[in-house]
Amino acid sequence: MNSDYINIALADDDEDDRLFFTEAFEELKIKSKVLLFKDGIELMEYLNDSANTLPNLLFLDLNMPKKSGLECLKDIKATKRLSDMAIAIYSTSASEEDIENTFVKGANVYIKKPNDFEKLKKVLSEVVTTNWQYHTSGLNKDNFLLRL
Secondary structure, three states: OOOOOEEEEEEOOOHHHHHHHHHHHHHHOOOEEEEEEOOHHHHHHHHOOOOOOOOOEEEEOOOOOOOOHHHHHHHHHHOOOOOOOEEEEEEOOOOHHHHHHHHHOOOOEEEEOOOOHHHHHHHHHHHHOOOHHHHHHHOOHHHOEEOO
8 A cells, every 4th residue: 555645436426426526535635546437337347457556445336327336345345356445335325224235245334425515525534534444343333324
């Protein structure tokens, strides 16, 4: 891992959400490189190419065309090279079923997309500054859903 910056990836089919996400990181002044993917197929092609640098943290939308976030999550956790990647589910859904499914499948945190730019910056800052290697050693469902 390069300590000069954090590699962050977002897979989200909504162009506005991708734009707000990158703008939030620019304003946060967190040294980061943000990779954007418009669907699950594009994301998995990138992740499965061993020549590419893996993200330190992946934000994954659940409801995407071609390949859903849940399908990507299953594939990532089933691939040895990718299985330790920190994954934040980043979705408009607040469904208990979605939260439960992604928790069981191995995501690190579940974030309901904020509808306010300042809240988005706050949640992204909190997720990025969490040490996921330490945090996931005691992972439990009570701290899985990040509420702001």
